């Protein structure tokens with residue numbers, strides 16, 4: 001048997017805007033903390049993110065968002081994940097998100113939001129605490 | 139419906155869960171693999187290797203789209219190395235295959251090597267079997283080639299494709315060293331670059347210099363541009379020619395039998411070794427033994443030879459129907 005079960009995390013950047021520097025930095029920090037990170041690059045559609053999460057059987061999805069579309073992206077993503085049976089995958093995010101929106105996003109099912117300036121250690125620590133390998137059954 | 143039935147029907151979520159089970163070596167893996175085993179062996183396995191950045195993922199993306207046009211279902215296993223320091227990994231091959239995610243007839247799995255040498259992940263074969271059982275016609279395995287580590291992909295794949303790129307100067311020398319022997323097909327990618335034709339010529343010359351028997355396969359060199367989507371019909375023709383060659387000469391069977399042997403021996407080594415080690419550890423001998431060898435009180439080979447292993451094949455004979 002394997003000594004430890006690896007945690008798999010999808011880091012994705014939806015939408016058409018900008019660069020993926022932030023997402024890459026987070027992906028690297030997570031790798032250096034021992035996680036397996038599926039990194040899919042820029043311009044992901046929500047459907048692509050859902051399908052990737054499903055095929056890669058990830059335990060969590062980290063979304064990087066700058067475009068201001070967060071109030072659309074997160075709830076839609078969570079809804080579509082439910083539709084394909086991925087209710088137990090943890091969703092977290094980071095980016096420029098107004099403070100007022102954070103409670104609404106959490107209500108929609110986003111587990112945590114990291115604002116710009118959050119240290120990588122904080123993010124990694126949070127992931128370590130909150131993301132565990134999902135259960136399996138035959 | 140159980141996981142196995144769903145996966146045999148091609149259900150992707152079930153397949154993904156099954157792959158996790160085998161990858162993490164959950165206890166359920168054994169039953170799972172036994173249940174699907176009768177439904178495997180049909181898919182044709184392509185191995186794709188080559189230096190970092192050669193365009194393997196981009197090439198696989200295009201190749202897959204062409205195979206899909208011909209109505210084949212395609213499973214892709216993209217392998218990247220784990221960090222030796224943290225054990226973590228960044229699996230980034232999907233960046234080049236984004237729109238395949240939404241294709242019903244495609245399934246992509248990223249795997250980290252998790253300390254396994256030889257370029258493949260330990261679970262590669264089990265994951266390929268799951269793809270096979272879920273109905274994929276082709277399984278394409280991507281692995282980075284460093285010059286020495288490609289041997290494993292050759293054993294796993296029916297056809298091994300080596301991707302090279304033009305204009306790396308003495309890179310051709312590096313190719314000569316390790317890769318020439320393993321390629322069934324050479325792909326010169328980035329064929330949109332002006333130096334590509336020279337690389338094709340150089341490679342063909344080198345291939346001619348290799349001595350081979352009359353009926354032996356001579357690897358074709360196919361120029362493609364993954365970026366501009368050219369050359370793929372010729373590549374697919376070459377793949378089918380190689381497949382036909384293997385089948386006509388009986389090499390298809392013998393190669394797959396060799397693979398079974400390889401897997402059997404590999405797993406056996408793994409099991410026997412880890413059983414022995416954990417036995418030594420449980421009885422508290424392990425650390426003492428290492429200390430003693432280190433202190434030159436006990437010699438290594440003498441220590442190994444003094445271990446008695448008792449094998450019991452009775453259960454195996456039951457499996458074989460004896």
Ligand SMILES: Nc1nc2c(ncn2[C@@H]2O[C@H](COP(=O)(O)OP(=O)(O)OP(=O)(O)O)[C@@H](O)[C@H]2O)c(=O)[nH]1
Nearest residue numbers: 189190191192193194195196234328329363364365
């Ligand atoms: N000009 C040109 N560039 C290409 C072509 N195919 C791929 N590239 C570029 O080469 C770079 C590497 O492509 P990948 O497909 O990621 O290469 P890879 O071999 O899978 O890389 P690793 O998995 O990191 O080893 C990317 O920037 C591609 O856009 C091509 O046919 N022509």
Ligand SMILES: [Mg+2]
Nearest residue numbers: 194195231280
């Ligand atoms: Mg790649």
